[in-house]
Amino acid sequence: MKNTVIPCLGAATVAAALLSAPALAVELTIACGAVGIERQVCIDGANRWAEQTGHSVDVVATPQSSTERLAMYQLLLRERHNTVDVFQIDVIWPGLLGEYLLDLSPYVPDTDAFFPNLMANNTVDGRLIAMPWYVDTGLLYYRKDLLDRYGHPVPQTWDELETIATDVQLGERSQNGNFWGYVWQGSDYEGLTCNVMEWLVSSDAGTVVSTQGVVTLDNDRAARIIDQAAGWIDTISPPAVLEYQEEDARAQFEAGNALFMRNWPYAWRLANEPESAVSGNVGVTVLPQGDSGMPSGALGGWQLAVTEATRYPALSADLVRFLTSESEQRRRADFGYLPTRSALYNEPELTQGNAVFEPVGRALENVAVRPSSATGRTYKYVSRYVSGEIHEVLRGTKSTSDALASITDRIVERGLGDLQRP
Ligand code: GLC
Secondary structure (H helix, E strand, C coil), X not given: CHHHXXXXXXXXXXXXXXXXXXXXXXXXXXXXXXXXCHHHHHHHHHHHHHHHHCCEEEEECCCCCXXXXXXXXXXXXXXXXXXXXXXXXXCCCHHHHHHHECCCCCCCCCHHHECHHHHHHCEECCEECCEEEEEEECEEEEEHHHHHHHCCCCCCEHHHHHHHHHHHHHHHXXXXXXXXXXXXXXXXXXXXXXXXXXHHHCCCCCCCECCCCEECCXXXXXXXXXXXXXXXXXXXXXXXXXXXXXXXXXXHHHCCCEEEEEECCHHHHHHCXXXXXXXXXXXXXXXXXXXXXXXXXXXXXXXEEEECCCCCHHHHHHHHHHHCCHHHHHHHHCCCCECCEHHHHHCHHHHCCCCCHHHHHHHHHCCECCCHHHHHHHXXXXXXXXXXXXXXHHHCCCCHHHHHHHHHHHHHHHCCCCCECC
């Protein structure tokens, strides 16, 4: 039996391979994914392309921290290495990396199908240097069961979050000494800049640098919300939050050690997997608002770009075209990687069963856009000053007023005359 079946299967497989194999199969390399299950979701997509084309794709591991990933990419791109063909790049990097990346417009047939503001973000000096892959924004995750048990509503303001977190934390501590009210990303890296942007924009305190290049950070509303956030350390947030990135916050929340968590949409599905201790007890909504603002979320998200140094420009662009195609974006939406093609938001089958679509839509109405367009190639320093100095305030080693003044000075100096004080 065995002997008769195997030769038949073998012949069919060989025939299929011969029919589909390109004259010269090559291996492309893509740098993608890192946080949560993102790398696996990327590998699955790359494999689908490989099956269709007969080529293969090597998916290289990248650091989880966006800041560290940028350093790795800059090294590879500046030195024109061709070891990686396709790069997953952050929404804030086009101005920093554009000069090393291929113009994709000749290769992408349906550029009109993507959100125009993302396409504009990815167009540098008239060249489309990356295709939008997914949209991200900061969200508030909460424990539905605990809010019910203690009789609290979902918080609308940062003050309410503080009060509710304090009360539930006090109650839960009798059973769980590791329980905290609110976990977020306080490590000194790009993720802290995102948290700070959300505090600012939800308090109507500006965006650090305005679209006209004015450094607006040093204002009373900004000082108030940053002081408030500094007050969370060791009251409703663990001291260790000062070293937390996305995955650290998720681990604490999924272990049942936190009432509230700030994270991106990818955390929704994972928090509800069987391995999560809080599966089924989680709610997700917009982040709270400040005294005078509206709820907001930082605009995050990732793009796919091809290095100009690649040996395979057309094939690499084809991999990008495939990974950003409708079918891939539909598949990825289930994992919390929200589409960059506007038409997909009109598909109820896609949006209605997925709890993050609604709060993401609300957060985007007052989205906190990091000042990467206004500052271009200096954005990296702007973000480093913001996260570095605010980190010191959170640690209690610097006053808010000193930090705001110092960030402003440093940005203006680095701007070499392009960026101004109010
Ligand atoms: C998410 C966002 C990205 C942001 C990063 C910060 O990956 O999509 O835009 O820079 O988090 O940690």
